[in-house]
Amino acid sequence: MNATGVGASVKRKEDNRFITGKGRYTDDINLKGQAYAVFVRSPHAHAEIKSINTKKAAGMPGVLGVFTGSDVAEDKIGGLICGWMIHSKDGSAMKAGPHPILAVGKVRYVGDHVAVVVADSKAQAAAAAAAVNVSYNALPHNVDAAKAMSTKAQVHKEAANNNVYNWGLGDEAATAAAFKSAAHVTKLDIVNNRLIPNAMEPRAAIGSYDTGDDHYTLYTTSQNPHVARLVISAFHGLCPEHKLRVIAPDVGGGFGSKIFIYAEEVVCLWASKRVGGRPVKWTADRTESFLSDAHGRDHVTKAELATDSSGKITGLRVHTIASMGAYLSTFASCVPTYLYATLLSGQYNIPNIYAEVDAVYTNTSPVDAYRGAGRPEATYVVERLMETAARELKMDPAEFRRRNFITSFPHQTPVIMMYDAGDYGAALDKALELSDYRNVKARKAEAAKRGKLRGVGLSAYIEACGIAPSAAVGSLGAGVGLWESAEVRVNPVGTVEILTGSHSHGQGHETTFAQLVSDRLGIDINNVSVVHGDTDKVQFGMGTYGSRSGAVGMHAISKALDKAITKAKTVAAHCMEASADDIEFKDGAFTVTGTDKKMDWSAVALQAYVAHKPGFEPGIKESAFHDPANFVFPAGVHVCEVDVDMDTGFTEVVRYTCVDDFGNLINPMIVEGQVQGGVAQGIGQALLEACVYDEDSGQLLTASYMDYNMPRARNMPSIGEFKLGFTCTPCPTNPMGMKGCGEAGAIGSPPAVINAITDAIGVRELPMPATPLTVWQAMQGMRKAAE
Template sequence: MTTTGVGASVRRKEDLRFITGKGNYTSDINRPGQAHAYFLRSPHAHAAIRSIDIDKARHMPGVVGILTGEDLAADKIGGLICGWMIHSKDGTPMKAGPHPALAQGKVRHVGDQVVVVIAETLAQAKDAAEAVVVDYEVLPAVTETAKAQAKGAPQVHDVAPDNTIFEWALGDKAATDAAFAAATHVTRLEIVNNRLVPNPMEPRAAVGDYDSGTESFTLYTTSQNPHVARLVLSAFVGIAPEHKLRVIAPDVGGGFGSKIFIYAEETVCVWAARRVGRPVKWTSDRTEAFLVDAHGRDHVTHAELAVDETGRITGLRVKTIANLGAYMSTFSSSVPTYLYAPLLSGQYDIPAIYAEVDAVYTHTAPVDAYRGAGRPEATFVVERLVEVAARELGVDPARFRRKNFVRKFPHQTPVIMAYDAGDYAAALDKAMELHDVKGFPVRRRTSARNGKLRGLGYSAYIEACGIAPSAAVGSLGAGVGLWESAEIRVNPVGTVEVLTGSHSHGQGHETTFAQLVSDRLGIDINSVSIVHGDTDKVQFGMGTYGSRSGAVGMSAIVKAVDKVIAKGKKVASYVLEASEGDIEFKDGRFTVAGTDKGLGFGEVALQAYIAHKFSGQELEPGLKEGAFYDPTNFTFPAGVHICELEIDPQTGVTTIERWTAVDDFGELINPMIVEGQVHGGIAQGVGQALLEGTVYDKDGQLLTASYMDYCMPRADNLPSFNVGMTKTRCPSNPLGIKGCGEAGAIAAPPAVINALTDAIGSEDVPMPATPQAVWQAVQRANRLKAAAE
C-alpha cells in the first residue's frame, strides 16, 4: 500500500482552498449586469390571496421587475414535483397537490413565496418589496402531525381529503398478527421523532442567466445533484429544453439532504433571467432557510414488539403518521415509506413485520430527506423497542440484542431487504470492550455519590445505502434510475481528469476519488483532478445522497479505469511490438511478460495520442473511457454505538461522558475521512436527541426560526469519540464499500435516549431531551417511585 493509495489517511486536497477562503460558492459568482432577487413571503400559514398590488413598488428606485404566480402561469411554467410515486394500500396513487414556484391563489405555510422583486441591489429589492400590498384572507391552519387527519381539520389541498396523501403498508399483516397473538410478552411504545431543520454551513443560493443569442439558460445553484435539477427543470417545470439549460453546482458548503431538492427560488431565478433580460441572483438568509428549506423527520408512531417465551423477537408492528408539510418535495414520499419501513428489521432476525404509514399534509414547511432519511426514524423505533423490551423482561440489553441478531448471511428480511454480509455480534463485542462496559457499575456508583444520575445506552443500527439498483427503486416508485456515471480522460502527458456524476459538498471526493485512481493507475495523486457539478462537462449523473458516492460513484470510476487500462494494453502492444495478451500492467507500467521491455503510464498515454504505431489499424487514437455502474443491491453498513452520560437531577443538564462507535463500512478508501464522517453524524444525532426541535404554534408561525431559538450542537456538548471498525466486505460492488456518511446520525438518537432513560429509570423522555424536559422526566420518575413505595 502506498502512502497515498487506497487505505491511506491522506489529508484532504480540497481543504487548503476552503480554509484560506478561496472556495468558489454560488454566492461568490457574479454575472455581468446581474440584478438581485428578494422574495416576498407569506406571513400566514394558510390564506387565500385576494389581490396583489405592485403599482407603487415597480416605480421605486432600482426596480428591474416584479413577478407573481400569474406571470409564471402566463409563461406556462409548471409546478415543482415529487419524483417518487407511492400508492396507498387500496392501489390509489398518492394525492399530490399543486406546488407553484410562486403562490397562485393560496399560500400554505409561513414563508411561501408570493412575489419576487428584482432590483439593481438587494437593498433596493427589499425596499420595493415593502411597497407591495398583498390582500390576504386568513384561513385556519393545521400544524400538528397527529391532528392533521382529525375530522374538521383545515384542508391543505383540495385533492387530499382529510389531509391524507397516502395510506401505505408493507409486510405480512396476518403473520404479524399471529406472532402477537402467540407472544408471551409485548412491548408497546408511543414515539415522536421530532422535526429538524437542516443547517448546512452555506445557505442556499442561485444565479440564473439567459443568453438571448443562443436562447440558452445557465443556473448556478447549491445542489447535491445538478443533473437531476436540470432534468426536472426542463422536462417537468418547462424552463427550457434540456440541451438549452446548463446547471452548475460549484463548491457546496454542506447539504445533509436539504440540497437534493428542486426549490422555488432557483426555478424563479433562472426563469426570471429571461423575463427581465438580466442575470438574477438570490442568496438565502438564515431565517429564510429555517422557513422554507425542506425539514426532516416529524413522525408520530405507535410501535409494538412481540417476544416469545425463549426471549426471541417474533414480530414487530408499527403505525406511523408522517408529516410531509404543505407541499410534496422532490423525494419526500420515499422517506417514510421505502427508506423507512424496510429497515424496521434492524439487525434482528424478526420473522414477521407489518408497518402502516399515513403521510399527511400540514400548513408547515415541506419535509423531505435529511441525513439518514427514513433510516434514523426506523432505527429509533427498533432500538427503543428492543431496549425497553429487554428492561421489561429483566434481561441485559446487550445480551437481548445478541440473542436476536441475524447470524447467517445472506438474510432475507420480511420487509424487502436482503442483507448480504455482516457480523453484528462482532461489532457489539468490540464496542463493549472499547467502552469498558464492565466498569460502568463502578462509574455509576461514583456518579450517585456525587448526586448525579448515570446511564448507558446502546444503539445497534443498520442502514441501506447506495439507493440503488435502478430496477429495485423503479419497482418501488422512483421516477429515475439510480446508477452512476464516470469518465476518465487521460491527457497526452499522462495526467488524468475524472468526470463523475457524484457531487461533493464536504465529503472529500477530490481526495478519495483521486486516491482510488492514482492507486489503480500507479500515478501520483497530484496528477489526478476531479471534475463534477457541471452538466456541460459531465454528461449525466445522479448526484450525492444516501451514502452512495463510494459504493456507486467510485464503482463507476473503477469500471472506467479498467477500460483505460485495457486500451492502454492495446496501445502498449503496438508500441512494444508484442501480443496484447502478453502485456501486463502493474504499478503504473505496461510491460511485456517475462521481459524487461516496458513503458510507463505517461509514455503509453502520449503514444495513444501520437498514434504513429497503430494509425490506420482497428485501434482508435486517444485514451478516454466512460462507464455507468448500477449495483446489484443496496449496501448495508451496520454497527453499535454506546452512549454513557450523566444527569444533574437538580437542573436537568445532561453531559455525555463517553461515546464509543464501532461501525462496519466494508472496505475503507481513506480511514481519516471516514472517521470524520462518523464524528459529524454523531454530532447531528446528538443534536436531535438533546437540543434540536422545530416548533410551530397553532397558527403555523415558526417559533424556532433562528439560532436564538433553535439550538445546534457545539463542541462542548460532545465528548471525544472512541471510534473503532469491524469489516465485512460488501459483495454488491467491486470495491467492497458500504458507505459511511449517515451512520452517526442514524445511530446516535436512540443511544442517547436509551442512556437517558436508563439513568432516570423512566421511558418517558421526549426528544429533544432539553434540560427542562430531562428535569421534568426526573420529577415524574421520582413521584412514581414515591407513590410505589
C-alpha cells in the same frame, strides 16, 4: 499499500482552497450586470390570496420586475414535482396537490413563496418586496402531524383529510397472529422530532439567460445538478436540457436539504429572461433557510414488539403518521415508506413485521430527506423498542440484542431487504470492549457521588445505502434510476481527469476518488483531478446523497478505469510490438510478458496522442455507467454514556463509542470524520434541536440560531472519550467491498442517547430533544410516582 492509494488516510487535496479563503461557493460568484431577487413570503400558515398589488413596488428605485404566480402561469412554467409515486393500500395513487413556483390562489405555510422582486441591488429588492401588498383571507391551519387527519384545515383539496397516502408493508395477518401468541409485548409511543437541516451555507442561486443563444445557466447550491437540469427542463418546461447548464460549485454542506429542486432557483432562471437576460441572484438569509429549506423527520409512531418466553422476537408492528409539510418535496414520499419501513427489521431475526404509514399534509415547510432519511426514524423505533423490551424482560440490553441478531447471510427480511453480509456480534463485542461496558456500574456509583445520574444506552443500527439499484427502486415507484456515471480522461502527459456524476459538498471526493486512480494506475494523486458539479463537463449523473458516492459513484470510476487500462494496453502493445494479450500492467508500468520490454504509464499516454504508430484509435478517454446490484448494508453499534444533573436535568454526553462495519475503507480519516459529524447531528436531535411551530398562529418559532439550538463544540464528548472502531465484512455485491458511511452516525446515535438518559433517570419514555427542562420534568414525574 500505495501511500496515496485505497485504504490510506491521505490528507485532503481540496483543503487548500478552503483554508485560504479561496473556496468558490455560489454566493461568491457575481456575474456582469447581475440583479438581485428577494421573495415575498407568506406570513400566514394557511390563507386564500385575495389580491396582490405590485404597483407601488414596481415603481420603486432600481426595480426591474415584480412577478407573481399569474406571470409564471402566463409563461406556462410548471410546478415543483415529487419524483416518487407511492400507492396506498387500496391501490390508489398518492394525492399530490399542485406546488407552483409562485403561489396561485392560496398559501399553505409560513414562508410559502408568493412573489418575487428583481432589482439592481439587494437592498432595493428588499425594500420593494416589503411594498408588495398582498391581501389574504386567513384559513384554518394545522401544524401538527398527529392532528392532520382530524383537523378542519384542508391543505389541498386533492387530499381528503390531508391524507397523502395510507401505505402498508409486510404481512398484517401473520404479524397480528404473532402478537396474539406473544409471551410479552412492549409498546411505545414515539415522536421523531422535526429537524431543520442547517447546512452552514445558505441556499443560493444565480439564473442567467443568454438572449443571443437562447440558453440558460444556473449556479446553484445543489447536491445533484444533473437532476436539477432534468427536472427544470422536463417538468418546469423552461427549456430543453441542451439549453440549460447547471453548475453546482463548492457547496457548503447539504445533508439532504440541497438534493431537492426548489422554487427559488427555477424563479431566478425564469426571471432572468423576464428582465431581458440580466443574471438574477438570490441568496437565502438564515431565517429564509429555516422557513424554506425542506425539513426532516416529523414522525408520530405507535410501535410494538412481541417476544416469546425465551426472549426471542416474534413480531414488530408500527403505525406511523409522517408529516409531509404543505407540499410534496422532490423525494418526500419515499422517505417514510421505502427508506423507513424496509429497515424495521434492524439487525434482528424478526419473522413478522407489519408497518402502516399515513403521510399527511400540514401547514408547515415541506419535509424531505435529511441525513439518513427514514433510516434514523426506523432505527429510533427499533432501538427504543429493543432497549425498553430488554429492561421489561430484565435482560441485559446487549444480551437481548445478541440473542436476536441475524447470524447467517444472505438474510431476507420480511420487509423487502436482502442483507448481504455482516457480523453483528463482532461489532457488539468490540463496542462493549471499547466503551468498557462491563465497568459501567462502578462509573454510575462514582457519578452519584458527584450528584450526577450516569446512564448507558446502546443502539445497534443497520441502514441500506449505496442508493440504489435502478430496477428495484423503479419497481417501488421511483421516477428515475439511481445509477452513477464516470469518465476517465487521460492527458498526453499521463495526468488524469476524472469526471463524476457524484457531487462533493464536504465528503472529500477530490481526495478519495484520486486515491482510487492512484491505486489503479500507479500515479501520484496530485496528477489526478476530479471534476464534478457542472452539466457542461459531466454528461450525466445522479448526485450525492444516501451514502452513494463511494459504493455507486466510485464503481463507475473503477469500470471506466478498467476500460482506460484496456485501451492503454492496446497502445502499449503497438509501441512494444507485442500482442495486447501479452501486456501486463502493474505498479504504473506496462511490460511484455516474458521480455524485459517496459513502458511506464506516462510514456504510453503520450504515444496514445502522438499516434505515430498506426493501427489504433488515438487517445484514451473512457466512460462507464454503474448500476448497483443491491443496496449496501452498513451496520454497527453505538454506546452512549451520559451524566444527568440531578437538580437541573442537564445532560452531558460523557463517553461515546461507535463501532461500524463499512466494509473496506478508502480513507479512514475521512470515514471517521463522517461518523463524528453524523453523531453530532444525532446528539443534536436527541438533546438540542427542536423545530417548534406555534399551534395558534402557525408561525415557525425556531427560525433563527437564537431559537434553534444547534450542536456546539461543548455539546460533544471530549476527544479522549469519543472512540471509534471498525469491523469489516466486505460488501459482496461490489468489487471493492465498500459500504456507505455518510449517514450512519446520524442514524445510530439518537436512540443511544435517549436509551442512556432513560437508563440514568429510570423513566420509560422521554421525548426528543431531551432538554434540561424535559429531563427535569421527567424526573419530577418519577419522584411524584415514588411518593
